[in-house]
Amino acid sequence: MVYAPTSPEPVLLGSAMLGAVAAGRHSDLRAAMAAMSEVGEVYSPNDALAACHDRRFAAFERLQAAALSVLAV
Numbered sequence: 001m002v003y004a005p006t007s008p009e010p011v012l013l014g015s016a017m018l019g020a021v022a023a024g025r026h027s028d029l030r031a032a033m034a035a036m037s038e039v040g041e042v043y044s045p046n047d048a049l050a051a052c053h054d055r056r057f058a059a060f061e062r063l064q065a066a067a068l069s070v071l072a073v
Contacts, residue, residue: 001042001043001044001045002042002043003039003040003041003042004039004040004041004042004043005037005038005039005040006037006038006039006040007037007038010037013036013037016036017029017032017033017036017037018032020032020036
Protein backbone atom coordinates (compact mmCIF):
# COMPACT_ATOMS: atom_id res chain seq x y z
CA MET A 1 0.00 0.00 0.00
CA VAL A 2 1.06 3.57 -0.63
CA TYR A 3 0.02 6.24 1.84
CA ALA A 4 0.02 9.69 0.26
CA PRO A 5 0.40 12.68 2.56
CA THR A 6 -2.13 15.50 2.68
CA SER A 7 0.68 18.05 2.45
CA PRO A 8 1.05 19.68 -0.97
CA GLU A 9 4.82 19.93 -0.30
CA PRO A 10 5.87 16.65 1.36
CA VAL A 11 9.58 17.24 0.72
CA LEU A 12 9.47 20.56 2.54
CA LEU A 13 7.45 18.98 5.34
CA GLY A 14 10.11 16.28 5.70
CA SER A 15 12.76 18.97 6.00
CA ALA A 16 10.69 20.73 8.65
CA MET A 17 10.36 17.44 10.54
CA LEU A 18 14.12 16.95 10.52
CA GLY A 19 14.55 20.51 11.76
CA ALA A 20 12.01 19.96 14.52
CA VAL A 21 13.92 16.89 15.72
CA ALA A 22 17.25 18.74 15.53
CA ALA A 23 15.78 21.64 17.53
CA GLY A 24 14.48 19.26 20.19
CA ARG A 25 10.82 19.96 19.48
CA HIS A 26 10.25 16.22 18.90
CA SER A 27 12.22 13.35 20.39
CA ASP A 28 12.72 11.52 17.11
CA LEU A 29 11.57 11.47 13.51
CA ARG A 30 8.70 9.07 14.20
CA ALA A 31 7.31 11.46 16.80
CA ALA A 32 7.68 14.39 14.40
CA MET A 33 5.92 12.44 11.65
CA ALA A 34 3.03 11.56 13.95
CA ALA A 35 2.62 15.15 15.09
CA MET A 36 3.23 16.99 11.83
CA SER A 37 1.68 14.91 9.06
CA GLU A 38 -1.58 13.23 8.09
CA VAL A 39 -2.37 10.42 5.68
CA GLY A 40 -4.43 11.47 2.68
CA GLU A 41 -5.17 9.00 -0.09
CA VAL A 42 -4.33 5.32 0.35
CA TYR A 43 -3.51 3.40 -2.81
CA SER A 44 -3.78 -0.39 -2.96
CA PRO A 45 -2.08 -2.65 -5.50
CA ASN A 46 -4.08 -3.52 -8.61
CA ASP A 47 -2.94 -6.85 -10.04
CA ALA A 48 -4.58 -6.29 -13.43
CA LEU A 49 -2.91 -2.91 -13.82
CA ALA A 50 0.43 -4.32 -12.66
CA ALA A 51 0.21 -7.02 -15.35
CA CYS A 52 -0.44 -4.33 -17.97
CA HIS A 53 2.62 -2.36 -16.84
CA ASP A 54 4.71 -5.54 -16.82
CA ARG A 55 3.82 -6.13 -20.48
CA ARG A 56 4.57 -2.50 -21.36
CA PHE A 57 7.93 -2.66 -19.58
CA ALA A 58 8.83 -5.88 -21.40
CA ALA A 59 8.08 -4.14 -24.71
CA PHE A 60 10.21 -1.17 -23.61
CA GLU A 61 13.12 -3.50 -22.82
CA ARG A 62 12.85 -5.12 -26.27
CA LEU A 63 12.84 -1.67 -27.90
CA GLN A 64 15.90 -0.62 -25.88
CA ALA A 65 17.75 -3.77 -26.93
CA ALA A 66 16.86 -3.12 -30.57
CA ALA A 67 18.04 0.49 -30.32
CA LEU A 68 21.34 -0.58 -28.78
CA SER A 69 21.90 -3.16 -31.51
CA VAL A 70 21.38 -0.47 -34.17
CA LEU A 71 23.88 1.82 -32.44
CA ALA A 72 26.44 -0.98 -32.35
CA VAL A 73 26.47 -1.20 -36.16
